[in-house]
Amino acid sequence: MTLNIEDFVEAAEQDGLEASDIPPAVQERLNNALADLTGGDNPTAGGDDAELANLVVSAANGNDDDGSSPFATIGAALDAASADDVIFVEPGTYGQSTDSISVDKSVTLASSDGPDGTTVESQIVVSADDATLDGLTVSPPDATCNPVGEAVLITESDVTVQNMTVEDFDAATTLDEDIGGIVAFGSSSTPVSGVTIQNNLVTDIRGPSSYGSVGISAQGNANNITVTDNTVTNIGLGESSYAFGSVVRGSGSADSTPSNVDINNNDISAIQANTPDDDDGTVYKGVGLGVEAAESAISIENNDVDDVGIGVEIKDAAGETTLENNTFTRTDIHLGDTTGSVTLTDDTDSTGVLGANDFGEAAATANVESGSFSPSYVKAILTSISEAVAESSTGAQIDVAPGTYNEAVDITTEGLTLKGPNASVSYDGTRAEEAEIRPGQNTDAFQVGADNVEVSGFDIQIDADSMGPNALYVTSNDDTVGGTATVRNNIVSATGNVDEGINGIFVPAASDGPGAPNTVLIEGNEFDLSAAGDGNACVNFTFNSDIQDEIVLSGNKLVGDPGALKEADSLTVSDNVFEIGDPDGLQYGTSLDLAGINSGSIGTTVSNEFNRAGAGSGDPVIDDEDEDFNLSTVLGNNNFESGAGIDGATITFD
Amino acid sequence: MNRRTLLTTIGSISGGAAVIGTGAFTSVTANRDVSVQVTGDASAFLRIDDAGNANSEYITETNGEFGIALTSDNDTEQGGEGVNANSTTVIEDLFIIQNQGTQEVEVGVTPLSFVDAEGSDTLIALVVPQSSFPTVTLTPGEMETYSLVVDSFPGGTGLEISDTITINGEATQ
Numbered sequence: 001m002t003l004n005i006e007d008f009v010e011a012a013e014q015d016g017l018e019a020s021d022i023p024p025a026v027q028e029r030l031n032n033a034l035a036d037l038t039g040g041d042n043p044t045a046g047g048d049d050a051e052l053a054n055l056v057v058s059a060a061n062g063n064d065d066d067g068s069s070p071f072a073t074i075g076a077a078l079d080a081a082s083a084d085d086v087i088f089v090e091p092g093t094y095g096q097s098t099d100s101i102s103v104d105k106s107v108t109l110a111s112s113d114g115p116d117g118t119t120v121e122s123q124i125v126v127s128a129d130d131a132t133l134d135g136l137t138v139s140p141p142d143a144t145c146n147p148v149g150e151a152v153l154i155t156e157s158d159v160t161v162q163n164m165t166v167e168d169f170d171a172a173t174t175l176d177e178d179i180g181g182i183v184a185f186g187s188s189s190t191p192v193s194g195v196t197i198q199n200n201l202v203t204d205i206r207g208p209s210s211y212g213s214v215g216i217s218a219q220g221n222a223n224n225i226t227v228t229d230n231t232v233t234n235i236g237l238g239e240s241s242y243a244f245g246s247v248v249r250g251s252g253s254a255d256s257t258p259s260n261v262d263i264n265n266n267d268i269s270a271i272q273a274n275t276p277d278d279d280d281g282t283v284y285k286g287v288g289l290g291v292e293a294a295e296s297a298i299s300i301e302n303n304d305v306d307d308v309g310i311g312v313e314i315k316d317a318a319g320e321t322t323l324e325n326n327t328f329t330r331t332d333i334h335l336g337d338t339t340g341s342v343t344l345t346d347d348t349d350s351t352g353v354l355g356a357n358d359f360g361e362a363a364a365t366a367n368v369e370s371g372s373f374s375p376s377y378v379k380a381i382l383t384s385i386s387e388a389v390a391e392s393s394t395g396a397q398i399d400v401a402p403g404t405y406n407e408a409v410d411i412t413t414e415g416l417t418l419k420g421p422n423a424s425v426s427y428d429g430t431r432a433e434e435a436e437i438r439p440g441q442n443t444d445a446f447q448v449g450a451d452n453v454e455v456s457g458f459d460i461q462i463d464a465d466s467m468g469p470n471a472l473y474v475t476s477n478d479d480t481v482g483g484t485a486t487v488r489n490n491i492v493s494a495t496g497n498v499d500e501g502i503n504g505i506f507v508p509a510a511s512d513g514p515g516a517p518n519t520v521l522i523e524g525n526e527f528d529l530s531a532a533g534d535g536n537a538c539v540n541f542t543f544n545s546d547i548q549d550e551i552v553l554s555g556n557k558l559v560g561d562p563g564a565l566k567e568a569d570s571l572t573v574s575d576n577v578f579e580i581g582d583p584d585g586l587q588y589g590t591s592l593d594l595a596g597i598n599s600g601s602i603g604t605t606v607s608n609e610f611n612r613a614g615a616g617s618g619d620p621v622i623d624d625e626d627e628d629f630n631l632s633t634v635l636g637n638n639n640f641e642s643g644a645g646i647d648g649a650t651i652t653f654d
Numbered sequence: 655m656n657r658r659t660l661l662t663t664i665g666s667i668s669g670g671a672a673v674i675g676t677g678a679f680t681s682v683t684a685n686r687d688v689s690v691q692v693t694g695d696a697s698a699f700l701r702i703d704d705a706g707n708a709n710s711e712y713i714t715e716t717n718g719e720f721g722i723a724l725t726s727d728n729d730t731e732q733g734g735e736g737v738n739a740n741s742t743t744v745i746e747d748l749f750i751i752q753n754q755g756t757q758e759v760e761v762g763v764t765p766l767s768f769v770d771a772e773g774s775d776t777l778i779a780l781v782v783p784q785s786s787f788p789t790v791t792l793t794p795g796e797m798e799t800y801s802l803v804v805d806s807f808p809g810g811t812g813l814e815i816s817d818t819i820t821i822n823g824e825a826t827q
Contacts, residue, residue: 001785001786003782003787005780007788008766008767008780011765011766011788012765012766012767016765016767016769017767017768017769017778018769021769021776022776023807025807026805026807029805030780030803030805032742033742034780034803036744037744037746037782037801037803038782038784114775114808163771
């Protein structure tokens with residue numbers, strides 16, 4: 001028995017050893033080893049006669065004169081090849097022509113030593129079923145119109161393009177179409193399917209200034225296309241009108257658009273169009289991943305997208321596109337959706353793209369203000385809360401991903417709902433990873449200057465070395481009283497060294513400045529600014545009283561100085577935990593101040609807990625300076641650590 | 655046709671190494687004593703063992719299960735931890751499979767080739783039977799010897815084959 005490598009290839013099951021895995025030189029030495037082992041003195045393969053290496057192309061040693069291997073050119077080898085042949089291309093430079101190389105037979109065209117040093121300087125068109133390109137470098141001259149604008153174009157089915165380097169492909173100045181690295185294209189008459197594009201490097205693709213650049217795409221009448229484990233970088237190079245790392249899109253010469261396309265495990269970076277920034281919005285930035293097809297089953301998973309204008313752009317098929325486990329870094333816009341059908345978040349966040357992908361810091365708005373972007377996005381995921389707020393229309397919900405946001409958020413649009421990751425989890429619940437809001441020193445974290453705004457589920461920390469900053473500064477649209485302000489389920493803290501004069505929530509009066517909300521709902525929050533000083537107010541309604549219809553302070557924890565409430569038609573203070581700080585040396589003490597309040601429910605429905613957290617016996621807990629409030633009711637309806645009593649207009653700890 | 659199958663399992667091949675475990679069984683009709691014992695590969699009905707030469711260093715045995723390891727986890731006494739890059743390594747007469755049962759069996763080893771590639775770097779391992787390919791028929795007491803050919807090219811440093819093989823012995827009648 002004499003074995004050679006062909007025996008093992010034939011015996012291998014699917015996905016086992018293949019002829020194209022073994023360059024001729026390796027075949028030769030393996031056959032020699034097998035001959036030694038299996039008693040053969042007449043190896044059945046070896047060198048240029050190796051049965052598996054049907055054809056060899058060698059720039060150094062081949063010639064095309066006699067029609068036999070080794071050939072000098074790839075074209076001559078293709079002419080001589082039969083179906084299922086493997087053509088090994090030895091190191092060298094091939095092509096060197098504006099004419100494309102047409103792989104029009106079901107063969108494998110593979111480099112013998114990998115893409116380094118084996119360069120094809122022509123475009124390649126794969127126009128035969130079951131053909132494979134493996135391990136070549138393709139670097140064509142500038143594209144004119146021959147044949148089209150793709151370095152590697154696949155026009156038939158069951159084609160594999162793998163382990164290739166496609167690089168340095170530009171458009172000639174006369175070209176009026178896009179430039180592509182690797183493109184699977186199906187026309188109306190010739191659909192393509194079963195194409196695999198894997199483990200390739202596509203880099204430095206530069207389209208015309210009025211057209212686009214594409215790294216890898218499935219285009220037209222194409223289905224069952226797999227794009228996996230590729231590296232796509234430097235596409236557009238800041239010079240083409242638009243650019244895509246990988247895109248699924250239609251074509252004017254195809255009657256349908258791609259379906260069943262899997263784009264997974266690719267690294268995509270540096271996708272740059274020639275209009276990267278615009279003061280009025282964003283115009284055709286480079287897109288990492290694009291979906292422009294109206295067909296079905298587009299899967300975009302486990303890709304890393306870095307340094308692009310738009311991480312992913314959905315222009316169609318939103319409901320048919322799975323976008324999961326992708327990572328986006330250094331994007332100007334994480335996601336743009338012109339369809340309005342992308343599910344940004346859901347109740348469990350299991351299907352919402354915000355939770356299903358890693359965008360880093362990200363704020364998703366479900367209602368983009370018209371005209372903010374071109375193309376016009378209906379939904380978007382942006383890289384900061386401020387940007388999401390600025391680009392949102394009235395009534396929009398903005399969902400914020402976990403992360404640290406070093407920004408101050410100024411809200412002037414009515415009806416916005418800003419939801420952090422814990423929007424539905426009270427301060428003492430099991431909270432998810434937080435969205436941490438960290439504005440600069442002596443800066444408000446949120447300035448709310450619009451009616452009907454909700455801020456929920458954040459971790460807000462202000463830093464102060466002087467009086468003035470607030471975690472939330474809450475006013476209304478103008479100098480009137482109107483709307484509802486909701487502050488719910490936030491963790492509010494402070495750093496610095498200011499004994500008093502900074503606030504968790506600060507609500508000024510309408511008549512002395514900006515307007516104020518008519519209804520204020522403060523629920524489920526923790527306010528603890530004591531790290532900056534016990535006298536800093538958790539909740540501070542100031543100036544004039546009697547301007548709100550309703551104030552609800554419910555289910556919160558307030559540490560240090562609870563602050564001051566004001567008169568409202570309905571005042572409800574229930575189910576809170578007050579940790580009263582040490583008032584010594586403070587101008588305004590650490591009590592809950594009710595001056596200006598004649599009536600209200602404090603612990604009537606659900607009692608509050610008033611505990612000592614630095615306050616001692618005789619220190620005030622609740623202070624009613626104008627002596628209008630029925631403190632006896634308050635004393636009876638609430639729980640005071642170690643007891644309390646009424647001393648004039650003050651409830652004090654025993 | 656009264657056919658019996660001895661199906662062995664499976665371990666891992668790492669850096670060009672295979673691990674094979676096995677069990678064996680017998681059965682009788684009622685009213686007889688039944689005794690079934692699981693033993694190590696070296697003493698099973700389908701014996702899988704090293705070939706009793708210096709290359710036995712590349713063979714491992716864990717809990718009675720045979721394996722091949724050409725890795726740093728099974729370095730040689732002289733400190734060898736793997737094959738050379740851009741080379742062909744032949745390990746002749748590495749292991750044997752012997753029919754220690756009572757019937758003639760056809761033995762198949764699958765797969766007989768392994769490949770791992772990273773870019774242009776490739777690592778190939780071939781399991782080479784001595785007398786018959788791809789399967790071998792062994793009468794009771796007969797054995798087949800297997801060698802290993804490993805090729806790494808052009809570099810291959812960092813590549814690793816970690817896979818399993820299946821050895822199947824099936825009675826021919």
